[in-house]
Amino acid sequence: MAMAINTTLLFTPEAMAKVDARVIASGIPGPELMRAAGASVVACLLSSWPNVARAVVLCGPGNNGGDGHIAASLLAAFGVPVLRHGYAPRSGTDAAAASATCEHAILPLGDYRPLAGDVVIDALFGAGLDRAVGAEVAAVIGRIAEAGTPVLAIDLPSGLSGRTGRPTGPVISAERTVTFAGLKPGHVLMPGRELCGVTTLADIGMPARLVASDDPLWINGPHLYGPTLPRREAADHKYSRGHLAVMSGPLISGGAARLSAMAGLRIGAGLVTLGTPPGAVMAQSAHLTAIMQHRVGSSADLAAWLSDPRLSALVLGPGFGDLEKARDYAKVLANARRYLVLDADGLTAFAGRTGELGDMFAGETRLVITPHEGEFRRLFPAIAEDETLSKVDRARQAAALLNAVVVYKGADTVIAASDGRAAINADAPPWLATAGSGDVLSGVIGGLLAQSMPIFEAACAGVALHGAAASQAGPGMTAEDLAGLVRPPAV
């Protein structure tokens, strides 16, 4: 039978509970899964801490504790000194059967005092955590943190929500986490990703076809956008690879549009033109070679320019400056049914006016917005303030509200479409948070849209390829370096 981990989907705790139930209903007993889970924890512990002096299993009342009991009995069999602290499982459960395999008594949780050489196995709560941990658990979490004792978390660090990636209260900070069959949003959303430390996905013998979910939530990667990347053909010419326009701001802030335009060209758009206000044309000319210019001083100029049907996608916002003009231009672009990446000043222009923006872009989705945290809060204050929502929920609600693809930026950028599809990007390097990097991202997405890539896939690919360019650039990267390193993958 094909056993599996699913490396592309993300499973909310609810979706994972359904997978568990399906697998057990298919005839694989729960205790068998628990044995495999406990064994994978032991494998991780022994490879990461081969000189462990004492393995301290902190066990909770549910199945997460059950995995911990299995780990305790296996470690004891391997001759590792073991301590169990925590709560006894309810009788008759799989966790109780697991607990019975270990002969060490379960000592009270509050009695644990960390010693040098300890490694803690956190088996208190996993996917079943539904509220803040109590005072006794909070106290032991505090003592472990104070002592700096390394922690290996089972499934999720206790106190972390697998759905939101946020702590529900006091939370374990783990060095390593072992989870099963598929990652949960909490493993990749911040600060969850950091609280998990290094996360390992273990195969516990669930059949591949059952490790599935009808919630369209993925890790961002080529599995999402690879098949729709623009193909290079020998017969390509510049017009067959699309024409991207980037609206330039005034003299003082024209650099942002240039970064965006350069990125659009590098990602493969056949032609890239700056739409420049008259006062900035000379200055921009001094900087441009492969990028062309068109003089655009008013909405009428823009509308006239758009009579060229080859102009398929536009970027509006980086360094644009004039908020009223940004609103007017967005309206012209919406009426002309062009694909638009709205960023920076283009987003600020619609703070408090998201209804207006959504109405403009009704119908087939043609709008991508790329807000960072502050811009998102200004655009969607009610969604941003709702503490029950995860970043994925927020991006999805914003996307539905605007009929747009939302690229909600950060260390855990979420890309969401108005039909509910969403992806979390989990591998961008921290030095990507630099001035001008957002301008490059909007150019990358615009360049892919100009090449007729479908809109959600273009946004996912843009975020991934932008991150890949940053990884290649390395620490100390500037936005100019980044724009120069953006490349389409070979397809």
Ligand SMILES: NC(=O)C1=CN([C@@H]2O[C@H](COP(=O)(O)OP(=O)(O)OC[C@H]3O[C@@H](n4cnc5c(N)ncnc54)[C@H](O)[C@@H]3O)[C@@H](O)[C@H]2O)[C@@H](O)CC1
């Ligand atoms: N069912 C399965 O097929 C498998 C489950 N596995 C493990 O099972 C775990 C999920 O098990 P459970 O659903 O039993 O969940 P947990 O073991 O995470 O805990 C659930 C129990 O804790 C209580 N609880 C939740 N939050 C609490 C809080 N803040 N303070 C005090 N009590 C709290 C709940 O009411 C419930 O009784 C996974 O994380 C994974 O480790 C693995 O054994 C693999 C297979």
Ligand SMILES: [K+]
């Ligand atoms: K845990």
